[in-house]
Amino acid sequence: MAEKLLAQVENSSGIDKLLAVMSSLRDREGGCPWDLEQDYQTILPFTIEEVYEVAEAIESKDFDSLKDELGDLLFQVVFYAQLTKEEKRFDFYAIVENICDKLVRRHPHVFGDVQFESEKQLKQAWEEQKHQERQQKSKTNTSVLDDIPKALPELKRAQKIQKRVAKIGFDWENVDQVWDKVKEECEEITLAADQGDSENLEEEVGDLLFAVVNLSRHYGIDADMALRKANQKFDSRFRKVETFSEKPLNQSTLEELELLWQRAKKTR
Structure with missing residues (x-):
């Protein structure tokens, strides 16, 4: 059986070779026990992880890793296609045909005679x-x-929701109005905190986050990417604080930590 499966792979090339590998992994007689146990739900966490690994490779400009990570992501698509093929729903080539039709349909200015002035x-x-x-x-x-996928990271989902409703005119007229909304939500958080209303406090913090996403959208900023960069900046600076400190951080005073933080901010 192993020789037969290997021959199927070696006699293929390009995407057909990958499809042959996937088919062999799911072969009921000689396939991989782990791959045979998988379904849509069990693969999903790996798919999400691979997307973030692609993003990390792009952000770090590590193109050797990007080649590997894109391959891993492509394998996720092929895995889902194998499952749907086994269930006689559709195969990989139907996926390709569908996306090609969609892209041609959505680009009449490229594949047709339509012209846009702006x-x-x-x-x-x-x-x-x-x-x-x-x-x-x-x-x-x-x-x-x-x-709009409910599984999206919530910052990204909030921005998509806001963008979608703005398309039909449900939006603030200018950024000053958005700023007023942000300030209003801050005041409501303070009120809920002063009243010790923990349930309402959570709701108000959520409203503030939603308003800040709206603010970023009005400034043409992707909120999810902005937070990602803020996380990366904090991560980098805090690691410098750890390096600069001559004693364990938990033995340092807040004033000492602040001095180390300011030092870290001044270094590249």
């Missing part, structure tokens, strides 16, 4: 096409919020 018109046409596709997927009236 980037704004281009984006508007893109959103209208996506809305039509959402309506075609459902037999009932659809919400403008349909197809």
Whole structure:
């Protein structure tokens, strides 16, 4: 059996070779026991992890790692395609055909005679096409919020929700109004904290986060990426604090830690 599976792989090339590897791993007679046990839900955490590893390779400009991580991510797609093929739903080639049709349909200015006078018109046409596709997927009236994945990181999901409703005019007229909303939410957090209302405090903190995401959107900033960079900056500076300190940090006073932090901020 092993020789047969290996021959299937060696007699293939390109994407067909990867598909042959995947098929062999799921072979009921000679496949891998671990791969045979997997389903959509068990693979999902690995898929999410691979996406973040691709992002890390891009941010660090490590292109050798990027090649590996993109391969790992592609394997996730192939794994799902193998499962759907086994269930006689669709195969990998149907996925490819579907995305190609979608991209051609959404780019009439590239694959057709349509012309747009501005980037704004281009984006508007893109959103209208996506809305039509959402309506075609459902037999009932659809919400403008349909197809925003609930599994998205919450900052990213908040920004997508806000962007989607802004497309139909449900938005603040200017950034000053958004600032007023942020300040209002801060005041409501203070009030809830003063009253010892822990349940309402959680809700108000959530409202503030939502308002700050809206603020970032109005400034053209991706909130999720901004927080990611802030985390990276804090991580880098705190590691310098650990390096600069001549004694364990838990034995340092707050004033000593602050001096180390200010020193870390001044170094690159």
